Amino acid sequence: MSFRPEKGEASDASDSEDEYVRRANRLVARWSGTRQSVPDRSQLQGEVRRRADDAPRCRVEVLGRHILEPQREVPVMDRCEVLVVGAGPAGLSAALSARRAGADVLLLERYGCFGGTITTVGMETLGWYRYEGTEDCEGIGREMERVAERMGGTTKWPYNDSDCLDAEKFKLVADTLIKESGVRPLLHIWVVEVLVNSENNIYGVITESKSGRQAILASRVVDCTGDADIAHLAGCEYSVMDKSNGMGVTTVFNAVNVDVGKFKDYTARNPATYKDWSRTWQQTTSGKEENLKSPYLQSEFEKAAQAGVIPQDKLRHFGGSWSALSEAGEATNLNLVHQKGVDPTCVRSLTNAEMEGRQNVVHALDALRHTVPGFENAKLRNFAMTVGTRDSRKIMGTYNLTGEDVCNQARFEDAVGIFPEFIDGYNILILPTTGRFFQVPFGCMVPKTGPDNLLVAGRSVAGDRVSHAAMRNMMACTVTGQAAGVAAAVSIQQKRRTREVDITHVQKELRRQGVRLG
Template sequence: MEHYLEPSRSIPIIRNVDVLVVGGGPAGLAAAIAAARQGGRTVLIERFGYLGGTATASLMACINGFRNQVEPDETQTVRGIAEEIVLALKAMGGLGQSPYPQKPYPTTPGNLAYSYAIDTEKFKFVVLKMCVDAGVELLLHTWFAAPIMDGSKVIGIIVENKSGRQALLGKVTIDATGDADVAARAGAPFWQTTHDEAPRLNDTLMYRIAFGQQRPPAPFACDFGGNAVVWGPGVGPINGVDAEELSRGEVEARLRVFEDLAEKQTQHPELREARVIETPPLLGIRQTRFIEGEYRLTAEDALEGRRFEDVVAISSCPIIHYYGYRRYLEHEGYDIPYRCLIPKQLDGLLVAGRAISSEQPPYESHRAMVPIMAIGQAAGVAAALAAEEGVELRQLEVTALQRGLIKQGAELRKSV
C-alpha cells in the first residue's frame, strides 16, 4: 500500500474543559449527563445530528437489562440515568411492546421490567433534553480523528467537522465510541474476536414497517401500534473497524431489505399489507475491539454473580450467543468493577460501553443498552471527580465514586 505523508499544520483549540466524551450513544450520553451533573464542564462529541447511537442510528428499538429476564428477578439492578430515560419516555407515551418474554412490572421508580420497546424519535428528544438540562456542551456532526497525547496520557482529541480540523483539550477523556477508537489510536492494548471464534454474531440491519390493519405476532418486532421495528437481514460477521468490510456489509444488507420483508410476509400472512417505511443510517454492529483494562471480566464472574469492592455497575442480562443458546443468569446479576474501564498503559482516558475490558461471555450480557448506560454513568462521575480533584483515574478513591453514583440514583447493591 502506498502512503502519503500528511504535512503538519496549526489547528484551533476550540475547547479546554474538564471532561470530553467521544460518542453520543447510550454509554456516551449517560457519561456526559453524569459528568455534567457531577459539576464537570463537559463536551459531548457525536458524529450524527442526534444522540442515541445504536438505539436510534441503528433502530435497535428495545432497551434491555433493568433486571434479570427470568427468576430470580426481584432486584432492579440498573437505575440512575437509564431509569430516568424510561420514566420520561413513559410520560410521553414513548414505550411500546417489547418482543421479549418477561414478567410485567408497573414501570415506576424501582419497578421497571427487564425490557422496553422505545419510540426512537421520543428517545432522541428525551436524551437531548437531559443533556441540555444538565449543561452538556454538544458538538454534533463531528468525527473523532486522533488523540492528543502527552507521553502516555490522553490530554485531548482532534476532530473533523464542517468547520475543518479542530482540537479540544480535556482533563479526562471518555471513549464511548463503542469500538475503543480513542483508546486504540492512543496505543492502548486491545483484542478482537476473530470471525472463526464468533460465527453466530451476524450484524443486523433493522428496519421499520407499517403493517396495515393486522399486527405482527408479539415475538416478531418492537410494536408501536401502527408500525414496528423488525430484525432485518443479517450479514457477516464483519470487522466493524474496517471501512471496506463495513461498506460491503451495508451494501449487502440494504440490497436484501425488501427480499427480507417478502420472506416475512410468506411466513406471516398477516403482514401482506406491510411496507418498509424506514431503514436506519447505520448497520447494527455487535462487537469490535475490547480494551485490556486493569481487570478483565471473566465468564466465571458472570455465571457465578461475582461481587467486587470497586463495583460501579451491574448486569443481569442473559448471555446471548456464546454458548449457542440464550443462557439466563441464575442470580440477580454480576458486578462490573471500575478497573474494567481503565485501559492499561494509558492515563487520562476511561472507556465506557461495550469496549470495556471483558471476555466474550460476560460481554454478551453487559452489551445490552441498559447496563451500557450504567457503565457510562459510572465513567462520567469518575471523570468529573478526577478532574475536580486533580488525580489520575487509577488513584481516584473508589468509595467517593460510588457515593457519587448512589447520589445520582445508581444501583450498586451496597452502601458506602
Template sequence: MDKISASYDVVVCGGGPAGFIAAITAARSGASTALVERYGFLGGMATAGIVAPLSVFTYNGEKVIGGIPWEFCERLQAMGGALIEKPLGNVAFEPELYKLCCQRMVLEAGVTLHLHSWLSGVRTTPDGRIEAILVCNKSGTEAIGGKVFIDCTGDGDLAAMAGVPMQPDEGKPLQPLSTYFVLSGVDTSTPRLQTAMHHNRQGVNCQCEEIRAELLAHKEEWGIPEFGGPWFCTTLQPGVVTVNMTRTAANAADNADLTRAECELREQVFQMARVLKEHFPEFSRSYVSAVAVQAGVRETRRIKGAHTITADEYVNAFRYPDSVSRGAHPIDIHVAKGASQNVTFLKTPAYVPYRALYAPGFGNLLVAGRCISADKTAFASLRVQASCMGTGQAAGA
C-alpha cells in the same frame, strides 16, 4: 498542529446509550462536559440502528440498572415515546422521541454538544495521558481539550487511537452485523406474532419459531440469504414492528469491510421484506417504512483493562470490591455464519467492576459501553443497551 478550540473537565466521545448517559452524569456532578457525536442526533444504536427493545433493566422484577438510565426510560414513557415492561425489564420505544428525550436531558444538564463531529485523532503526552482529541466537522478540523476523556464510541475508536491494548479474538469470529428495519401495515393480531412480539423468561425478544421453520425449509426455493431470528419487536404504533433478521459476517472496525456489509445488508432488508410479504399472511399488506441509518454492530474492539471480566465471574455473579454496574441480559452469541445463536440465561444478575472501564498506563481515559474489558462470553451479555447505559453512568460519575 491544531490549536485547542475549547477545553472541558470531561469530554465524552459517542452519543449512544453509554455516551449520553455518561455526559449527563458528569455534567450533573458539576463538571464542564462536552459530548462529541458523529450524527446530527443522539441515541446511537437505539436511534441510528433502530435496535429494539432496550434491554434488560430488571431481573425477575428486581431493578438492575437504575439511576439516570431508568430516569430516561420513565421520562421517555411520559413523553409517549416508550412502553416499559416492568416485570421483564424491556422498553419498547419510538426512535424519534428517543432522540428528543436524549437531547433535552443532555442540554438541561448543561452539556455542550458537538454534533456532526467525527473523531479523527488524538493528541497525547509522553506519559500516555490524552491532551486533546481531533474532530472533523463542518468547521474543519478542531482540537478539543479535556481533563478526562470517556470513550463511548462502541468500537473503542478513541482507545485504539490512544494506543490502548485490545482483547485478543480468542480464535473465534466476531458476531455478525444486522440492519434493522421497520414494517408497517402488519397484522399484529395473529397468535404467532403476538407470541413473537412479547418476551419470555428474562426478557429476551422472542423469535417466531413458526416463521423461522418455514424460512429454513424454503431457504433455497425463496432465495433467502443467511438470516437470524426472525425477531419482531412491538412498537407504540398499531400495525408496526421492528424486524431483526438480516445478518452478515464483517469487522465493523475495518472501513472496507463495514462498507461491504452495509451494502449487502441493505439488499437483504428488501429481500426479507419481500419474502415476508409474499409468503406470510400477517405481512401481506406490509411495506418497509424505515431502514436503520447504519448496520447494527454487535462486536468489535474491547480494551484490555485493569481487569477483564471473565465468563466464569459473570455467570456466577462474582461481586467485585469495585462493582459499579450490573448486567441481566442472557449471554447471547450470534453465530457469524448461519441462522443460529447460543444463549445462556443468567441465574442471577452479574456485576461489572470499575477496573473494566480503564487500562493501566492511560491515566485520564475511561471507556463505557461495548468496548469495556471483558472476554467474548461475558461481553455477549454486556453489549446490550441497558448494560451500556449502566457503564456509561459509572464512567461519568
C-alpha cells in the same frame, strides 16, 4: 400601462394602497412583456469568499503507498474538563453523570442525533430481558426509560415487563436530557487523533467536521465509541475477535401497512420460545429459558425459501425477533436480517455490509408478505441509519471481566454498579429469572496500558467472550458509562489521575445519583 384601484378598493392605510398598486403594476408589466429589473448580482449570489492566503494547506509528498503530510497548525475549537466521545447509551450516561458530579462536559457524536444503537440502528430496547424474577440495575439507563415513557415514547415489549422505546421519539428524549443537564453537545463531528503530552496524559483530541480540522482540549476523556476508537488511537492494548468468529451485524428495518390484529392472532396460535432459537445454531442455555415465549420468526423464512420466494443460498441471513407494534400498522425494530464475517473497524467491510443488508431486507419483506398473516400488504417504512454491530475492539483493562464473573454473581471492592445475570451472544442465552446479578468493577474501564486520564465505557470494556455477551447489552453500557463519567469528574476534584481515583468517593457519588452498587 399603469393600474390604479377604483376608489374604495384599496386599503384605508396608505402603505397598503401603495403595495397594492406596486404589485398590480408588476403583474400588468409581466403580462405586457415589459423587461423586468432584477436585484444586483451581488445580492443574488451571496458573499464571495475563499480560504485566507495564510490558511494551512496540506501539500503532500507521495511516498509509494503512503503520503507525508507537512506539519501544520490546528486551531483549538473548545476546552472542557471531561470530554465524552460517542453519544450512545454509554456516552449519554457518561456525559450526564459527569455533569451531575460538577464537571464541565463536552459530548461529541458523529451522527446527527444522540442515542447510538437506539436511534441510529433502531434497536428499541435498552433492556428486553425483564422476565419475572429479574433483579435489575438502577441509574441513568432506567431514567432514560422513565423519561421516554413520560414523553409518550414507549410501548410494552411483547412477552414481559420490558419497555420498547420509540427510536424516533428517543431522539427528542435524548435532546431533552442533554439540554436540561448543561452538557455541551456537538453533533456531526469525528475524532481522528488524540493528544498526549510528555507526561503520558491524554489532554485532548483532533476532530474533523464541516468546520474543518480542529482540536478540543480536555482534562479527562471517556471513550464511548463502542469500538474503542480513542483507546486505539491512544496506543492502548486491546483484543479483537477474528471476524469469522465474531458476532454478526444486523440491518434493522421498520415496516408499515401491517394488520397488527391478524399478526397477533398468528403469533398467539403459533407461539415461539427460546428453544426455537436453536433451529439454526447450537445454543447454550441454563434450561429455564427454553420454554419462555419469545417474539421470534424463523420457520417462516424457511417456508418462503422452499416456495422460491427468497434465494435458498441466502436463508442463513434471515431469522430473529420482532418487537413493537403500533395501532397505525407499524412493525418496528425488525431484527431479522444478519450477516457474519463483517469487520466493524474496516470501512470497506462496513460498506459491503450496508449494501448487502439493504438488499436482504427486500428479500425479508418478500418472505414476510408471502408467509406471515398480517404482513400481506406490508411495505418498507425505513432502513436503519447504519448496520448494528455487536463486537470489535475490547481494551485490556486493569481488570478483565470473565465468564466466571458474570455467571457466578461476582463481587468486587471497586464495584461501580450491578447488572443482572443476562448473557446474550456467542450462542449463549441466559435470562435473569432467578434474581442473580453480578457487580461491575471499575477496573474493566481502565486501560492497562497507554495514556492516563482515559476511561473506556460501553461494549469495549475489558473482558472475555462470555462477559462481553453480558456487557455489550445497552443497559449494561449505561452502567459503565455512568461510572466512567462520575470517575472522571471525581478525579478532577481530587486532582488525581483516573487510574488512581479514590474509588470510595466515586461510589459515594454514584449512590447519590441513584446507582445500585449491590
